[in-house]
Amino acid sequence: MNVRKLYDFIRALSGYRISKRSLYGLDKEGYDALVADSGNESRPRWINDAMRHTGITYYQKVMQNVGKVADWAGNSVAVIHSHYRAVKGVTDKTSKQFWAIKPTQ
Numbered sequence: 001m002n003v004r005k006l007y008d009f010i011r012a013l014s015g016y017r018i019s020k021r022s023l024y025g026l027d028k029e030g031y032d033a034l035v036a037d038s039g040n041e042s043r044p045r046w047i048n049d050a051m052r053h054t055g056i057t058y059y060q061k062v063m064q065n066v067g068k069v070a071d072w073a074g075n076s077v078a079v080i081h082s083h084y085r086a087v088k089g090v091t092d093k094t095s096k097q098f099w100a101i102k103p104t105q
Contacts (some may be wrong), residue, residue: 002026009035017043053084054098060084061095 005026012018012035020039028035037043056073060080063069069084070077 011046012038015043016046017041018046056080057084057087057090058095058098061090061092062099 005022008018008022009026009028009031012023013031017040018035018038023035023038052073056069056075059072060066060069063072066077066080066085069075070080073080
């Protein structure tokens with residue numbers, strides 16, 4: 001299994017713009033129609049490390065402990081302070097919603 005192609009496939013299924021070349025040769029198991037326009041310019045571009053940054057931001061909101069978050073994320077306390085402590089739109093409510101996201105069965 002090519003993990004990179006699988007990850008690109010998941011992002012394409014999520015609506016992000018992924019080049020068809022990145023999905024070439026991947027067994028799409030019946031999802032071909034959902035990724036047929038994966039290279040369409042109207043789809044949003046994937047932001048590198050978006051999941052990591054989002055996870056750190058919301059983890060900081062839940063933990064309220066910069067040292068623990070820095071250890072968990074592999075960052076310094078200074079980086080957590082400067083990048084993740086006061087992100088606009090991150091509230092207790094949005095944090096609970098984020099951590100409640102679960103895959104469908």
